[in-house]
Amino acid sequence: MEAEQLKGHLDGLVLAVIAGEPKHGYAVIEALKVRSQGRLDLPEGTVYPALHRLERNGLLASDWSDTGRRRRVYRLTTKGERELGIRRRRWREFASTVEAVLA
Amino acid sequence: MTDTGQYLTDLHAQLARAGIRGARRERIVTEFGDHLGCDPDADLGDPAALATQFADELGTSFARTAAFQAFLALSLAGILVVVRAVALLPLNAGGFGTADTVSLLISALAAQVAFVAGGLGLLRALRLRGRATIPREDASALMRRAGIGLAAGVLTIVAFPLSQAHRAHSGTVAIGSHPTNLWWPLASAAGVVMLVAAAPAVVRAARLRPHTAGPAGDLLADLGPLQPVAARIAGGSLNRLAFVIAAGIAIVMALAGAAANDPYDGILRGLLEGGVFLGGYAVLGRYLGIRR
Numbered sequence: 001m002e003a004e005q006l007k008g009h010l011d012g013l014v015l016a017v018i019a020g021e022p023k024h025g026y027a028v029i030e031a032l033k034v035r036s037q038g039r040l041d042l043p044e045g046t047v048y049p050a051l052h053r054l055e056r057n058g059l060l061a062s063d064w065s066d067t068g069r070r071r072r073v074y075r076l077t078t079k080g081e082r083e084l085g086i087r088r089r090r091w092r093e094f095a096s097t098v099e100a101v102l103a
Numbered sequence: 104m105t106d107t108g109q110y111l112t113d114l115h116a117q118l119a120r121a122g123i124r125g126a127r128r129e130r131i132v133t134e135f136g137d138h139l140g141c142d143p144d145a146d147l148g149d150p151a152a153l154a155t156q157f158a159d160e161l162g163t164s165f166a167r168t169a170a171f172q173a174f175l176a177l178s179l180a181g182i183l184v185v186v187r188a189v190a191l192l193p194l195n196a197g198g199f200g201t202a203d204t205v206s207l208l209i210s211a212l213a214a215q216v217a218f219v220a221g222g223l224g225l226l227r228a229l230r231l232r233g234r235a236t237i238p239r240e241d242a243s244a245l246m247r248r249a250g251i252g253l254a255a256g257v258l259t260i261v262a263f264p265l266s267q268a269h270r271a272h273s274g275t276v277a278i279g280s281h282p283t284n285l286w287w288p289l290a291s292a293a294g295v296v297m298l299v300a301a302a303p304a305v306v307r308a309a310r311l312r313p314h315t316a317g318p319a320g321d322l323l324a325d326l327g328p329l330q331p332v333a334a335r336i337a338g339g340s341l342n343r344l345a346f347v348i349a350a351g352i353a354i355v356m357a358l359a360g361a362a363a364n365d366p367y368d369g370i371l372r373g374l375l376e377g378g379v380f381l382g383g384y385a386v387l388g389r390y391l392g393i394r395r
Contacts, residue, residue: 025134026141045148048134049156053235056164071137072130 010050012087013040015059015076019084022075024065025051059083107139110150117154122311123161131157155314159236162313166242169301169308170228173249176301177221177256180294184214184260187290210262216383217255220391224248226325227392239312240319244392246308251391253298253305260294322393341394345384353377 017023017031028051029044051074054060059080065073076084111132118128138145147153227245231237321341326333337344353373360369388394 024137026138026145029138043148044138044145045135045153046156048131048138049153049160052131052157053160053164069137069140070133072134 009091010042010046011054011059012084012091014047014050014054015080015084015087018060018074019076019081022073024071024073026071028074054080107136107143110139110147111136114150114153117150118157120151121154121158121314123154123158127161158311159313159315162239162242162308162311163231163234163237165304165308165311166237166245166313167228167231169249169304170224170245172301172304173252174221174225174228176297177217177252180256180260180297181218183290183294183297187260187263187287187294206262210259212379213255213258213262215379216387217252217259219383220248220255220387221252223322223325223391223393224252226327227320230320230325230327236313236315238315238317238319240317240392242308242312244319246305246312248391249301249308250305251387253301256298257295260291260298263291318395319392321395341388345381345388349377349380349384352380 013032014028017028017035023031025048029042029047032040032042032047051060051062055062055074058077060074061077062072062074065071114135115128115132118124118131123131135147138147224245227241227248231241231245322344323330323334323337323341333344336347353370353376356373356376357366357369360366360372363369384393
């Protein structure tokens with residue numbers, strides 16, 4: 001799946017992989033690869049602007065962690081959890097609509 | 104220097120070139136350094152493109168925040184201006200001199216500019232909310248509307264107290280003897296502090312603007328659901344819309360004067376207000392992104 005097709009969905013995907021447990025940037029990208037079984041062809045650097053944007057919008061919060069290497073660890077906020085729920089519901093509605101037409 | 108070190112140096116330089124400096128830049132470079140520490144072969148992308156993306160998104164966020172903060176500060180200051188006006192009513196019983204009249208006119212004019220600029224800033228910020236990036240021209244319009252709104256707000260507040268101070272100094276009004284005299288300087292000072300407190304957001308937005316090219320919308324684009332009606336009135340010309348609004352203001356003022364049994368004063372005020380509106384439109388319209 002190419003980056004162009006992911007436009008508009010990246011924020012939701014990032015929220016989803018962080019929802020399980022707090023993650024730093026590299027772990028977010030790895031989780032995206034693992035959960036998509038390697039099908040997401042994502043320019044890795046673009047995840048960082050998305051993380052910063054989501055934090056500015058109050059959907060993520062972050063702190064420095066100094067376990068070995070200094071890294072920024074992101075976690076979902078309450079607002080982020082709500083937003084993820086909304087995005088999941090919208091996606092299911094969209095996917096079922098498209099599926100109904102295509103099938 | 105290793106490839107990783109070279110990449111981080113390039114990223115550092117490109118972020119600075121894009122206008123991102125200080126702790127924010129250090130944080131980004133540290134995060135990318137951590138990523139490359141985990142996977143030295145990771146393809147993170149072109150540093151220049153990444154720096155531009157960060158700057159575009161940050162600049163967009165800063166511009167919107169400036170508009171929202173300016174409107175909030177202007178709203179709160181507006182309440183204080185009303186409180187102050189009520190507190191000043193007894194002091195005005197001593198009559199108006201030339202300095203008072205000039206100050207009052209400046210204050211009234213500045214209040215309208217502040218209201219229009221701050222309100223239009225809010226409208227555009229609301230229209231552009233949710234977008235990760237906006238064109239540079241839109242960000243500039245947001246920043247200018249916020250800046251002009253705040254500056255006009257400060258002028259609104261200081262013009263009138265200066266006049267009162269002048270009167271107190273000349274002995275026309277014994278300010279210190281009136282029980283309400285404490286409220287207007289306090290309300291004035293609080294209003295100015297609120298407006299000045301919102302200024303750093305405007306400065307921040309001015310220093311980091313998105314690089315994205317593209318046309319900025321005009322007043323019609325900002326009007327949202329009212330756009331079709333306004334477009335019909337404008338008939339393809341914003342100047343025509345401005346004349347219609349100015350005429351509307353003049354008519355309303357004239358009717359208000361007639362209702363107060365002073366039609367001559369109403370007509371005079373209406374012509375003045377309509378003229379001021381057109382003057383503001385001519386002088387600030389393009390700068391504030393009201394017309395192209």
